[in-house]
Amino acid sequence: MSDDPLRDIALSSLQVPVAIADWPGGDIRYRNNRFATLFSGAEGSADLRGCIGGVDWKAAEEDLGRTGAHVADVETRHDGREHHVRLQFRTMDEGQRLFVEGSDISNLREAEYLLDSYSRLAEKNARDLQREKDRTSQLFEEFTRNAPIGMYVKDGSGRYVMVNPRMEALFEKDASEILGKTVRDMLPPDEAAMVEAFDREILATRRTAAVVEKLESVGLFEWTLVVRFPIEAQDDPDMIGGFDIDITPQKRAEEELAMSRERLNQAERMTALGSLLAGVSHELNNPLAIVVGEATLMEEDAEGTGLAESATRIRIAAERCAKIVQSFLAIARQKPSKRERLDLNSVVGAVVELTGYQTRSNEIEIEQDLADELPAIIGDIDQLQQVVMNLLINAQQALQTRQPPRRIRISSFRKGDDIALRVADNGPGIASDLAKRIFDPFFTTKPEGTGTGIGLSYSQGVIEAHGGTLEVEPCEDGASFIVRLPVGRGGAVLAAPAKAAPSSSKSTARGRALVIDDEPDLANAIARLLQRLGFATDTAGNGNEAVAKLEAEDYELILSDLRMPGMDGAAFFAWLGEHRPDLLARTAFLTGDTLSPAAVTFLEQAGRPYLSKPLTREELSALVDELCSGGDSQ
Amino acid sequence: MASSLFEKYGGFSEVRKVISDFYDGVLSDDMLSHHFEGVNMHRLIDHQTRMISSFLGGPAFLTNEQLAAAHRRLTITHLEFDRLGKIMDDTLQSHDFAGEDRQAVLDQIEDTRPFIVGNSG
Numbered sequence: 001m002s003d004d005p006l007r008d009i010a011l012s013s014l015q016v017p018v019a020i021a022d023w024p025g026g027d028i029r030y031r032n033n034r035f036a037t038l039f040s041g042a043e044g045s046a047d048l049r050g051c052i053g054g055v056d057w058k059a060a061e062e063d064l065g066r067t068g069a070h071v072a073d074v075e076t077r078h079d080g081r082e083h084h085v086r087l088q089f090r091t092m093d094e095g096q097r098l099f100v101e102g103s104d105i106s107n108l109r110e111a112e113y114l115l116d117s118y119s120r121l122a123e124k125n126a127r128d129l130q131r132e133k134d135r136t137s138q139l140f141e142e143f144t145r146n147a148p149i150g151m152y153v154k155d156g157s158g159r160y161v162m163v164n165p166r167m168e169a170l171f172e173k174d175a176s177e178i179l180g181k182t183v184r185d186m187l188p189p190d191e192a193a194m195v196e197a198f199d200r201e202i203l204a205t206r207r208t209a210a211v212v213e214k215l216e217s218v219g220l221f222e223w224t225l226v227v228r229f230p231i232e233a234q235d236d237p238d239m240i241g242g243f244d245i246d247i248t249p250q251k252r253a254e255e256e257l258a259m260s261r262e263r264l265n266q267a268e269r270m271t272a273l274g275s276l277l278a279g280v281s282h283e284l285n286n287p288l289a290i291v292v293g294e295a296t297l298m299e300e301d302a303e304g305t306g307l308a309e310s311a312t313r314i315r316i317a318a319e320r321c322a323k324i325v326q327s328f329l330a331i332a333r334q335k336p337s338k339r340e341r342l343d344l345n346s347v348v349g350a351v352v353e354l355t356g357y358q359t360r361s362n363e364i365e366i367e368q369d370l371a372d373e374l375p376a377i378i379g380d381i382d383q384l385q386q387v388v389m390n391l392l393i394n395a396q397q398a399l400q401t402r403q404p405p406r407r408i409r410i411s412s413f414r415k416g417d418d419i420a421l422r423v424a425d426n427g428p429g430i431a432s433d434l435a436k437r438i439f440d441p442f443f444t445t446k447p448e449g450t451g452t453g454i455g456l457s458y459s460q461g462v463i464e465a466h467g468g469t470l471e472v473e474p475c476e477d478g479a480s481f482i483v484r485l486p487v488g489r490g491g492a493v494l495a496a497p498a499k500a501a502p503s504s505s506k507s508t509a510r511g512r513a514l515v516i517d518d519e520p521d522l523a524n525a526i527a528r529l530l531q532r533l534g535f536a537t538d539t540a541g542n543g544n545e546a547v548a549k550l551e552a553e554d555y556e557l558i559l560s561d562l563r564m565p566g567m568d569g570a571a572f573f574a575w576l577g578e579h580r581p582d583l584l585a586r587t588a589f590l591t592g593d594t595l596s597p598a599a600v601t602f603l604e605q606a607g608r609p610y611l612s613k614p615l616t617r618e619e620l621s622a623l624v625d626e627l628c629s630g631g632d633s634q
Numbered sequence: 635m636a637s638s639l640f641e642k643y644g645g646f647s648e649v650r651k652v653i654s655d656f657y658d659g660v661l662s663d664d665m666l667s668h669h670f671e672g673v674n675m676h677r678l679i680d681h682q683t684r685m686i687s688s689f690l691g692g693p694a695f696l697t698n699e700q701l702a703a704a705h706r707r708l709t710i711t712h713l714e715f716d717r718l719g720k721i722m723d724d725t726l727q728s729h730d731f732a733g734e735d736r737q738a739v740l741d742q743i744e745d746t747r748p749f750i751v752g753n754s755g
Binding site: 110 | 678
């Protein structure tokens with residue numbers, strides 16, 4: 001107890017720790033229960049310094065000596081937990097005593113502790129977030145740097161604010177030369193206007209849009225898929241982001257695919273056309289062969305009379321019909337019907353002369369620039385003349401829509417291993433979208449009734465059948481077609497059959513010939529022609545009948561059709577191979593359509609000579625001579 | 635936008651000046667000063683700077699749950715919280731914060747009321 005009982009009673013009721021001690025001695029004169037509880041060391045000790053830990057007594061003495069007061073925050077343990085106590089020291093009784101009063105600041109310390117902890121946690125989170133941002137930023141930089149597509153951002157005024165290396169390559173400029181610039185600084189005005197129009201659309205619609213562009217001035221990508229989208233940045237709501245993706249390989253593949261489809265379509269059309277023509281020619285060839293055969297016989301029978309001249313005219317007309325059929329067949333079977341060594345300039349000269357009247361009357365000037373001493377080509381002169389004629393007629397018709405001067409320039413020249421022929425006019429030219437279609441069968445740009453759409457298709461078929469090409473050339477003024485034909489080589493020329501002298505073997509007995517054809521009139525006509533060539537003849541309607549004849553007779557010569565009911569030509573030839581191989585070398589074939597792949601294959605494998613119906617007397621004579629002399633022409 | 639307010643008013647360094655002035659006002663206020671006796675004001679100003687910065691759109695700082703935990707034994711009353719808001723408003727005005735920007739900050743302070751006032755854990 002202290003020396004003041006009343007004060008002791010008052011202080012003992014306080015919930016805060018209170019004590020009174022001698023000063024500077026430190027002997028405790030009074031302490032209430034709370035003080036005794038919190039600072040248990042004081043229970044048995046009378047020394048204030050001894051029972052309160054954590055006070056800087058030296059500083060306290062200085063403060064108390066100077067101001068009479070001092071504050072110290074201390075920690076003490078009680079009931080198993082930390083107590084934070086703020087102790088206020090005040091001298092009293094003229095500095096002889098020290099009054100100590102404590103207040104619990106545990107809650108405040110807890111709040112401070114928590115705030116510090118949370119703050120450190122927030123700092124750590126912020127650092128982690130920043131690291132994540134830095135990593136994302138670095139990753140994005142790597143992403144754009146390595147991206148195989150152009151990536152960029154433009155601000156609201158169209159200035160580039162971000163470009164990746166691919167864009168640098170695209171513009172062939174360093175980023176420092178692009179950033180801050182607009183597309184007008186990068187591209188020609190017309191292309192820049194196109195880009196800007198697209199940007200305006202993006203900003204107006206606020207939508208992502210894509211377009212395929214072909215910028216002539218940008219060499220890196222030929223075809224570019226451009227994707228642009230609006231970016232509403234905080235400081236610029238009208239920004240535009242974009243990707244430029246090189247789609248040239250895909251575009252080329254598409255074009256290649258389209259060309260393949262076109263070629264396939266063309267092939268299908270030609271196959272259909274070929275089948276039709278094959279059918280027609282087959283049907284026409286047999287009656288034409290009869291007409292030719294009968295007319296030939298009539299010519300000979302009526303020799304020296306007016307009837308013979310009529311027969312000649314019938315034969316020539318029928319042969320012309322046969323040539324027309326053969327020409328159409330040439331388109332379908334892609335093979336010239338006749339091959340001989342030709343001078344291309346002569347072909348041109350003949351056609352120019354033929355069309356001379358028409359060109360002069362249309363005030364068209366023909367310029368010929370034909371190279372001297374061109375190597376010969378191998379081909380069918382009639383077909384090639386028709387091709388040149390078609391090109392000249394097309395040019396003439398095109399020029400009629402133009403005022404004079406009207407000019408057609410025909411030039412021939414050597415081009416690598418080929419001979420080339422160019423037919424160019426100064427007419428209206430060919431629209432680029434039509435250039436691919438003009439070779440399609442039945443496609444025409446000519447007025448109704450003027451063109452059939454078959455001329456160029458036919459011509460291309462003929463030239464390709466000759467191993468060449470017929471193409472439209474790019475041309476600034478008018479239209480230009482170029483024909484390329486391979487130079488004729490070695491002795492591959494098949495000359496036209498030699499004209500047999502009409503009387504050469506008329507009365508010479510040459511043995512017996514068998515003519516096999518399912519068309520009795522045709523078989524008879526050929527048989528009668530063979531008789532004029534000195535053969536005794538038999539006819540058979542198919543292979544089966546021929547086999548029966550062979551059992552009774554021996555033949556010097558066998559001429560067989562290919563397509564027949566029952567045993568056809570191929571089956572008959574196989575039968576011969578098995579039973580009468582001695583006759584194989586005396587056998588030849590007659591055919592109205594060598595078009596079918598099976599027929600072509602058979603003729604190639606059989607290796608026997610053949611004549612296309614309708615056949616002339618001369619052709620038959622040449623074939624017979626060849627077979628009877630032991631020749632084996634193929 | 636909040637993040638632009640943080641930039642607009644000069645970032646941490648300027649916000650710290652505001653908060654420093656704010657606590658000058660708080661410590662000289664009879665109703666509030668007792669809460670801060672013995673408190674390390676330097677650290678408190680740091681914390682409060684980051685808190686108000688987050689209100690202005692700066693980096694995130696304390697969650698509401700953390701605020702509640704830190705204040706749960708401090709027995710702060712609604713009157714004291716109102717008084718604190720008034721001092722903040724005056725301080726922001728003295729630092730030339732525009733009316734709507736001031737209101738944006740005060741609104742966010744108001745949102746923390748349930749986590750600070752009368753919070754007894």
